[in-house]
Amino acid sequence: MARKTLRIAMNGVTGRMGYRQHLVRSLLAIREEGGLDLGGGDVLWPEPVLVGRREHALKEIADRHGLTEVSTDLDAVLADDSIDIYFDAQVTAAREQALKSAIAAGKDIYTEKPTATGLGAAVELAQAARAAGIKHGVVQDKIFLPGLLKLKRLIDGGFFGQILSVRGEFGYWVFEGDWQEAQRPSWNYREQDGGGITVDMFPHWEYVLHELFGRVRTVQAHVTTHIPRRWDEKGKAYEATADDAAYGIFELDGGVVAQINSSWATRVNRDELVEFHVDGTEGSAVAGLRNCRIQHRATTPKPVWNPDLPATESFRDQWQEVPDNADFANGFRAQWELFLRHVALDEPYHWDLAAGARGVQLAELGLKAAAEGRRLDVPELAL
Structure with missing residues (x-):
């Protein structure tokens, strides 16, 4: 040896x-x-x-x-x-x-x-x-997460039929740093130090979307700073100059529409800190960091809108858990x-670094789209 x-x-x-x-x-x-x-x-x-x-x-x-x-x-x-x-x-x-x-x-x-x-x-x-x-x-760690590996297994197996849309929710409440210590470094909230949730998370969403569903063709976004004042590691107040929330809409190859909300100013009411809800003609799935749940066309219930009566069924209980079927490493x-x-x-x-450049491109175009209030094309990079 x-x-x-x-x-x-x-x-x-x-x-x-x-x-x-x-x-x-x-x-x-x-x-x-x-x-x-x-x-x-x-x-x-x-x-x-x-x-x-x-x-x-x-x-x-x-x-x-x-x-x-x-x-x-x-x-x-x-x-x-x-x-x-x-x-x-x-x-x-x-x-x-x-x-x-x-x-x-x-x-x-x-x-x-x-x-x-x-x-x-x-x-x-x-x-x-x-x-x-x-x-x-x-x-590009997120495509190696158990939940997204299960989601890829479903895609590769043709579970969804034609994929129609993807909805992503990411984030949690990052404490301001005054009465409770912040969970993220203060530079994340200063644009002059390279901070901002768009430049942080849009590179992630680029490779997740690209790897699983297709290349991003267009982007439109709204970015904002919900919490304008925070406190640093030494307890000193500072102005938050970087965005702490970004709401993006992406059009992918084949007409798939993806909507992903990213926020450090939201309180979590979902099973995991990030979740992707995928709808297709034959079935739907909700994938998080570790888990993935599905609902097939044949087992999809028929809810009826009636705001005058309380819900009589648990919608979450109507989904099936995807088994691990493998040992997942970190x-x-x-x-x-x-x-x-x-x-x-x-x-x-x-x-590689070409893939990294695509992530930077999407973040840059997302910020530009938000500033100009319009949808922008995402051209292929000549590398």
Whole structure:
């Protein structure tokens, strides 16, 4: 048995997502199970090198998990020939330049999204990576969630017939930070720091819609800042300059209409924090993070509108749960494993910087559509 080590510079692991999902639940989880099985007796061993601005925080994480290498000098790390992959989970505003430097250093790169703060820069990154001949991937975690994997199973099996529409609801109440601590960093609510729910979530909706239902052809949106005043991590009040809610309508290939509401100013009255309701001629489904429920044409009841009487039936009880029929790994880990196999074995992989650029494009067009009050075409990117 041969063990192949890949040294991965991880920038941004002091943040919640970078630490919990990418370090602990992905790479360290792979190590805890003896590495990634590459077949033929070979094993891939990921070796994280923690990178960031706060050395004490990096050392604390390293000591907690038995890691030995930390650095606050990104340039020195990228100049190290032993580093194979650069991973970025920093704040969006810092990502573009770091990715440019990693590409110039010839490193394979894997990154959170959005890949840049504007479409032009996102396209340049994709083109630069392609010209450099490196391998590159963008985190698109939601299509690896159990609920959406079940939904894809239904689509692939022809359950829906002709798909007509998709309705998505995402979000929860993020506390303002005065009388209860906020669950998200304050930079998320400052446009000047790269914040805003449109630039955060529209890249997600682009790949979810694209992968499951078809390419987004048009977009119209309304974005707003419902909560104009918030309090930061030090308890200081600040003006929320970024949008905290975005209401989008998207037309997809084949005439499918998708409506997705995204809000950090809503209280949850659904089974999961994100749900997609899909209607088709032969059946409908509601998929969340983990679960998926269906109602087939043959078992669809015939409700009658009568506002003068209380409802006599539970509509939720009329749906059937889709079974797991498989063991589902953590979605972040599942994509990490595919990318590591792509690097080690050159296996096919299409969630790249071009896909990341499409997400930035949709966010940019969504903001423009909202500002101009009209529907905009989403042209294909020439990459």
